[in-house]
Amino acid sequence: MAAGSAQGSEVMATGFLKRIEQGPILFDGGMGSLLIAQGLASGEAPEPWNVDRRDVVRSAHRAYYEAGADVVTTNTFGGTRLKLGAKGLSDRVVELNRAGADLAVLVRPEGKFVAGDIGPTGKVTGLPGEVSYEELKEIFAEQAGILAGAGVDLLAVETMYGLEEARAAVSAAGATGLPVTATMTFDRKPRGFFTLMGNQPEGCLAALEEAGASVVGANCTLGPEDMLDLLETIRPLTSLPILVQANAGQPELKAGETVYSVKAADFAGWVGRMLDAGAGLVGGCCGTTPEFIRQMALEIEARRDGRGGH
Amino acid sequence: MNSEALLKEMREAVIQGNSDAARNLAEKGLAAGVDVNKILDEGFVKGIEHVGRLWEDGEYFLPELVRGAEAMKAALAVIEPAILAGGQDRKRLxxxxxxxxxxxxxxxxxxxxxxxxxxxxxxxxxxxxxxxxxxxxxxxxxxxxxxxxxxxxxxxxxxxxxxxxxxxxxxxxxxxxxxxxxxxxxxxxxxxxxxxxxxxxxxxxxxxxxxxx
CATH class of the missing domain: 3.40.50.280 (Cobalamin-binding domain)
Structure with missing residues (x-):
């Protein structure tokens, strides 16, 4: 890959934003399903594998880079103090986030990137007995600080289902000085796309940008077809680059195993249409594997050749 | 207030997710001697059913749903003791x-x-x-x-x-x-x-x- 030869996290940080301008960026796909295939039990938190099963997590990152991903995402989705605390792991916040970042940073090829993954806390704001915006911000700042300190190139706030929590996470992540991608998860309802908390994309994109996101978008919940519709809805609403990461369709249970309805080649075809519709960054979410990313890389390559670069 | 108007207010309290109103209306209903089954089945339960439908139709989201359930619980906290005190019969399912x-x-x-x-x-x-x-x-x-x-x-x-x-x-x-x-x-x-x-x-x-x- 052609990119600056400079190394070191500060230079790489601006490197990521520069890289966006040079044409589509490919994120990785799902992590959970790869870990489950290696024996992660139902209900088991994935983050301790950053220490106990380093080989498995490292292989997953490597497989995604080899498949053509420009960005891999650390195995720290549930790494906030609140989320780990729900599993009795609140005393391991530093250890598990640090280890998660290290694993990805160590296998990062030159010119590629590591995104420190920040997912929701599992709590909601604005309801009695739940957590406040300020508390959330502190909780996200802790995780973001650990990931940034371990040398990730950007922070990926993802799968947010409430705007207030998303704003807290983006604002805390941005305070590290790293670029922040912010994706929320929307479902298709009769009146349009909504988060679980009832936020519509229109309001979310502006608020996320104001909170300091460099990239905005959507991930999870939707299959590629609905995600394309959502992309077409949000493209005119923001001047920021858009990141979309759909699920591999809907999960079904067949003979005790989770199977997703959309296959890699078809998924990549949809992703091609997302690129044509103005997505600047693409990747996969639940049910997507290195094979999906490999096929998506081909789609990107075909467009790069066809247009002679962006 | 007649009992029909009271029952309607009970439904509304749950649909609006107003716990204080739900609690007050439950007390009012009991004090007025309205049958406890009627208070629940034609009042609060109808309200929470409506909330459930609005949720399924994509009109209500998590905050409205939780507030509706909270209002329901607030009403039940008043009604349950009345049932237990044996003053009124509630069918036990x-x-x-x-x-x-x-x-x-x-x-x-x-x-x-x-x-x-x-x-x-x-x-x-x-x-x-x-x-x-x-x-x-x-x-x-x-x-x-x-x-x-x-x-x-x-x-x-x-x-x-x-x-x-x-x-x-x-x-x-x-x-x-x-x-x-x-x-x-x-x-x-x-x-x-x-x-x-x-x-x-x-x-x-x-x-x-x-x-x-």
Whole structure:
């Protein structure tokens, strides 16, 4: 890959934003399903594998880079103090986030990137007995600080289902000085796309940008077809680059195993249409594997050749 | 205020998610001597059913749903003691244990079902979310529940529902099992040997009532 030869996290940080301008960026796909295939039990938190099963997590990152991903995402989705605390792991916040970042940073090829993954806390704001915006911000700042300190190139706030929590996470992540991608998860309802908390994309994109996101978008919940519709809805609403990461369709249970309805080649075809519709960054979410990313890389390559670069 | 107007206000209080109003109206209704079954069935229960429908139609979201359930609970907190004091009779439908299966922190659908079942006259033990298989089985035995209601929102966790059914049968506990949650279907319920499947909160309560009838 052609990119600056400079190394070191500060230079790489601006490197990521520069890289966006040079044409589509490919994120990785799902992590959970790869870990489950290696024996992660139902209900088991994935983050301790950053220490106990380093080989498995490292292989997953490597497989995604080899498949053509420009960005891999650390195995720290549930790494906030609140989320780990729900599993009795609140005393391991530093250890598990640090280890998660290290694993990805160590296998990062030159010119590629590591995104420190920040997912929701599992709590909601604005309801009695739940957590406040300020508390959330502190909780996200802790995780973001650990990931940034371990040398990730950007922070990926993802799968947010409430705007207030998303704003807290983006604002805390941005305070590290790293670029922040912010994706929320929307479902298709009769009146349009909504988060679980009832936020519509229109309001979310502006608020996320104001909170300091460099990239905005959507991930999870939707299959590629609905995600394309959502992309077409949000493209005119923001001047920021858009990141979309759909699920591999809907999960079904067949003979005790989770199977997703959309296959890699078809998924990549949809992703091609997302690129044509103005997505600047693409990747996969639940049910997507290195094979999906490999096929998506081909789609990107075909467009790069066809247009002679962006 | 006549009782029809009062019942309408009760429905509205739950639909608006106004806990204070729900509590006050429950007290007013009892003080006015309105039949407790009427207060619930034609007042608050109708309200929470409406909330459930608005949720399913995509008109209501999590905040409205939780506030509706909170208002329902506030009303029940007033009404329950009145029933227990024996002043009024409330039909008892049965005892139920409810929770979201291990590994799954999704609470919403389950909480709504619990609120509605309580409102209909079930004695509900809500185990919360992320409930281990053994806890489901032990609590069922401990409370003598006739019904076990399990939610799972993830395909990775729904297999836990099967484990609960298996362990209940293995220990010879006769409770009937209802399963629900986004990835769950009637086929899945049949496959794991559950007795019922609720596609929505309203449907789940219907199934619960039919299983104890």
């Amino acid at each position: 049965g005892r139920a244990v409810i929770g979201t299966i291990e590994g799954d922190i999704h609470d919403i659908g389950k909480t709504l079902v619990a609120a509605m079942m309580t409102a209909y006259g079930f004695e509900v033990t809500d185990l919360g979310a992320d409930v281990p298989v053994t806890t489901f089985v032990e609590k069922t035995k401990e409370t003598g529940a006739e019904l076990v209601c399990m939610s799972a929102l993830l395909t990775t966790t729904m297999v836990g529902q099967k484990k609960v059914v298996d362990l209940l049968r293995e220990r010879g506990i006769p409770a009937k099992v209802i399963v629900g949650g986004a990835p769950v279907s009637q086929d899945w319920a049949d496959e794991i040997g559950a007795d019922g499947y609720g596609e929505s909160a309203v449907a789940a309560v219907e199934v619960a009532r039919s299983l104890v009838a």
